Amino acid sequence: MRVMAQIAMVMNLDKCIGCHTCSVTCKQTWTNRSGMEYAWFNNVETRPGQGYPRRYADQDKWQGGWELDRRGRLKLKQGGRLKKLLTIFGNPVQPTVQDYYEPWTYDYRTLTDAPLGDDYPVAGPRSLLSGKPMDVKWSANWDDNLGGMPEHGTRDPVVERMQAEVGEKVRFAFEQTFMFYLPRICEHCLNPACVAACPSGAIYKRAEDGIVLVDQDDCRGWRQCVTGCPYKKIYFNHRTGKAEKCTFCYPRIEVGLPTVCSETCVGRLRYLGVLLYDADKVTAAASVQDEKDLYEAQLGVFLDPDDPEVRRAAERDGIAYDWIEAARRSPVRALISTYRIALPLHPEFRTMPMVWYIPPLSPVVEAVSAAGHDGEQAGNLFGAIDALRIPIAYLAELFTAGDPAPVRASLDRLAAMRSHMRDLNLGRTPDGSAAGAVGMTPEQIEEMYHLLAIAKYEDRYVIPTAAAGDARRLEESALPDGCSLDYEDGPGMGGDGPFGADSGRKSLPLVSVESFHIMRRRQTSDDPGDAQ
Amino acid sequence: MDILLWGALPYVAFASLVGGLWWRHKYDQFGWTTRSSEVYESTLLNIASPLFHYGILAVLGGHLLGLFVPASWTDAIGISEHGYHLISLFAGTLAGVLAIAGILMLVYRRRTNAPVFRATTGNDKFMYVFLVGNIVLGLTAKLAHSSISSGYNYRETIAPWARSLFTLQPKVDLMNGVPLAYQVHAVVGMFLIAIVPFTRLVHMFSLPLQYFFRPYVVYRSRDPKQLGEVKPRRGWERVDS
Numbered sequence: 001m002r003v004m005a006q007i008a009m010v011m012n013l014d015k016c017i018g019c020h021t022c023s024v025t026c027k028q029t030w031t032n033r034s035g036m037e038y039a040w041f042n043n044v045e046t047r048p049g050q051g052y053p054r055r056y057a058d059q060d061k062w063q064g065g066w067e068l069d070r071r072g073r074l075k076l077k078q079g080g081r082l083k084k085l086l087t088i089f090g091n092p093v094q095p096t097v098q099d100y101y102e103p104w105t106y107d108y109r110t111l112t113d114a115p116l117g118d119d120y121p122v123a124g125p126r127s128l129l130s131g132k133p134m135d136v137k138w139s140a141n142w143d144d145n146l147g148g149m150p151e152h153g154t155r156d157p158v159v160e161r162m163q164a165e166v167g168e169k170v171r172f173a174f175e176q177t178f179m180f181y182l183p184r185i186c187e188h189c190l191n192p193a194c195v196a197a198c199p200s201g202a203i204y205k206r207a208e209d210g211i212v213l214v215d216q217d218d219c220r221g222w223r224q225c226v227t228g229c230p231y232k233k234i235y236f237n238h239r240t241g242k243a244e245k246c247t248f249c250y251p252r253i254e255v256g257l258p259t260v261c262s263e264t265c266v267g268r269l270r271y272l273g274v275l276l277y278d279a280d281k282v283t284a285a286a287s288v289q290d291e292k293d294l295y296e297a298q299l300g301v302f303l304d305p306d307d308p309e310v311r312r313a314a315e316r317d318g319i320a321y322d323w324i325e326a327a328r329r330s331p332v333r334a335l336i337s338t339y340r341i342a343l344p345l346h347p348e349f350r351t352m353p354m355v356w357y358i359p360p361l362s363p364v365v366e367a368v369s370a371a372g373h374d375g376e377q378a379g380n381l382f383g384a385i386d387a388l389r390i391p392i393a394y395l396a397e398l399f400t401a402g403d404p405a406p407v408r409a410s411l412d413r414l415a416a417m418r419s420h421m422r423d424l425n426l427g428r429t430p431d432g433s434a435a436g437a438v439g440m441t442p443e444q445i446e447e448m449y450h451l452l453a454i455a456k457y458e459d460r461y462v463i464p465t466a467a468a469g470d471a472r473r474l475e476e477s478a479l480p481d482g483c484s485l486d487y488e489d490g491p492g493m494g495g496d497g498p499f500g501a502d503s504g505r506k507s508l509p510l511v512s513v514e515s516f517h518i519m520r521r522r523q524t525s526d527d528p529g530d531a532q
Numbered sequence: 533m534d535i536l537l538w539g540a541l542p543y544v545a546f547a548s549l550v551g552g553l554w555w556r557h558k559y560d561q562f563g564w565t566t567r568s569s570e571v572y573e574s575t576l577l578n579i580a581s582p583l584f585h586y587g588i589l590a591v592l593g594g595h596l597l598g599l600f601v602p603a604s605w606t607d608a609i610g611i612s613e614h615g616y617h618l619i620s621l622f623a624g625t626l627a628g629v630l631a632i633a634g635i636l637m638l639v640y641r642r643r644t645n646a647p648v649f650r651a652t653t654g655n656d657k658f659m660y661v662f663l664v665g666n667i668v669l670g671l672t673a674k675l676a677h678s679s680i681s682s683g684y685n686y687r688e689t690i691a692p693w694a695r696s697l698f699t700l701q702p703k704v705d706l707m708n709g710v711p712l713a714y715q716v717h718a719v720v721g722m723f724l725i726a727i728v729p730f731t732r733l734v735h736m737f738s739l740p741l742q743y744f745f746r747p748y749v750v751y752r753s754r755d756p757k758q759l760g761e762v763k764p765r766r767g768w769e770r771v772d773s
């Protein structure tokens with residue numbers, strides 16, 4: 001057993017209103033630069049829909065992720081090391097900017113410089129790539145809210161696969177369809193294909209928190225990672241010639257703050273926390289034969305931090321005490337492993353993604369209510385979950401490689417929670433049958449409800465700081481003998497370094513660490529008492 | 533003049549190459565990239581770029597063979613001067629033509645595709661002139677002084693001169709009678725070598741051969757200096773270690 005820690009995310013899709021706030025704040029933070037105009041580290045796509053970039057999930061075309069070779073070993077779908085080096089002079093399957101969309105601005109000068117006249121001046125779109133006038137024909141969310149579905153909908157790779165595999169036809173007529181939003185960021189995979197694909201070794205997974213980053217100094221612009229990532233979450237900056245990707249807002253995570261997309265999410269639907277996993281088991285889990293077993297296999301990689309054996313091993317492997325404690329309180333672990341309502345996105349790509357999703361119950365509730373039944377009654381909902389084959393099959397293609405059972409189980413639990421809580425709200429005593437039907441106790445259901453519906457800031461984000469381990473050592477060294485700088489090789493209390501004040505090594509200012517946490521509590525607490 | 537061109541310039545070029553690479557590595561790793569334009573246009577690039585790169589690699593191999601493998605070695609494995617000439621003529625011309633065809637397509641693409649053209653810097657244009665120019669020069673020099681039966685034997689003049697550079701006693705006289713086309717080609721070539729570190733050509737030094745030898749997934753630790761620069765204190769040993 002080799003214990004490693006991963007900061008993971010869970011999104012509750014029922015709550016996503018498709019407002020794109022997360023995308024916009026992310027863009028303002030990370031990609032509002034020339035060269036990255038077309039890149040959205042966080043994007044929100046409407047499903048069914050082609051996604052962004054167009055049809056990215058069609059790996060027959062884009063060759064992303066891993067596959068098993070004839071001997072059952074993992075290999076990159078885009079080809080082995082030799083093939084990749086031989087084709088390094090032109091990546092044969094790299095999406096061009098047209099597959100994302102051609103970024104544009106408007107010719108605002110025609111507005112400001114327009115002479116006084118009777119007609120309204122129009123600012124025409126100008127391509128940000130060529131500077132020439134262009135027609136706007138596609139964008140990062142062109143098919144938002146099922147826009148243009150009769151034309152584009154059937155090109156959704158998931159819809160195509162359902163058609164081919166189970167013979168289910170997804171309808172796009174207004175009354176017959178269903179939809180939900182799928183916000184996507186980099187999955188910070190346990191078995192990242194982008195890292196494996198990079199010939200320069202510039203992409204790496206951080207050992208402490210599992211965040212996958214691109215070293216901008218080491219990247220040489222070979223673009224293999226763009227192909228390697230099956231989620232197409234690596235973007236090539238066409239000005240600097242370097243690959244860039246979602247950073248999981250690591251500077252914020254390091255000091256215990258949630259990512260920008262989580263912090264600004266209007267639906268408050270994102271959860272962040274630590275998961276412990278066994279790094280020795282990852283490859284085996286990613287190479288199970290049947291795609292439908294990948295979800296269970298990945299669950300098997302996660303470790304239970306309440307198990308003393310695991311805690312011992314974690315400590316042996318250098319995981320800080322705060323992290324182990326954070327893993328026990330992790331909302332992400334509760335949603336993934338305890339309640340088993342969160343599911344991975346496209347596990348069949350075999351990268352072991354670490355941003356998981358709670359499938360949306362709302363298409364089901366809506367269908368039941370639209371048919372004139374009580375959409376909050378457990379019996380009706382359970383029945384509908386079984387009957388609504390098409391949405392369930394669609395979700396299964398997204399989250400469990402086509403196996404409807406885990407999706408159904410997850411939705412059943414959400415339905416049971418809905419009806420149990422409704423009883424409580426109406427002052428009835430729930431008889432526990434709804435909870436029992438999904439194998440949970442009423443207490444568990446209420447805890448789950450607390451996490452999903454109340455979802456206080458502190459419950460949603462349990463992020464140990466990167467420096468916590470270091471900070472504790474600093475505090476300890478500060479207290480007993482008076483001087484925090486009196487450690488081995490430190491400059492000691494001499495005050496100034498060799499070249500005057502502030503020269504030499506500096507240490508973390510302890511006071512500001514402390515007031516930082518006090519301030520944070522004041523800013524984020526839901527309790528007015530904390531505000532003083 | 534001869535001493536300047538054939539005795540000093542090679543060393544200047546070499547110093548510029550090595551010094552420039554060191555400088556670039558130390559101060560501008562961020563700019564060290566292929567600056568690929570494949571996101572703009574992929575179809576033509578996927579034909580032209582491999583064509584050019586494989587062509588130019590073959591040309592490079594030919595130069596190494598011609599300049600640094602003495603005629604006596606090839607004689608020793610039974611390749612006659614005429615045989616060598618034919619190989620060098622046909623294989624060399626083929627490689628040169630491939631490289632030229634590739635680079636002409638690349639230049640055409642660069643000029644006609646608006647986004648690609650907009651992404652072309654002055655530095656790139658400057659470099660392209662010398663690169664294209666020198667490939668053409670080299671091919672003309674070769675073809676102008678060759679026929680099927682015989683050709684200019686640079687392995688008696690240019691090659692020994694090139695090798696003598698390594699002994700730090702350049703045999704400048706050897707370059708005296710060399711046809712002008714070859715001389716120009718050599719001078720421009722040395723200039724190209726000198727500017728490699730300062731142009732996008734620098735990406736030739738990052739051919740990622742290490743990829744064959746590393747595990748697929750790379751882990752790195754957060755730089756501990758970024759937060760609290762305190763080394764862990766000596767203390768109790770960790771359990772199980």
Ligand code: SF4
Pocket residue numbers: 185186187188189192193194195212228229230231232233234245351
């Ligand atoms: S989702 Fe992120 S970590 Fe996974 S392969 Fe793509 S870029 Fe890499």
Ligand code: SF4
Pocket residue numbers: 015016017018019020021022023044181183264265266267268269
């Ligand atoms: S901010 Fe939240 S609710 Fe809005 S689109 Fe993003 S994930 Fe959905």
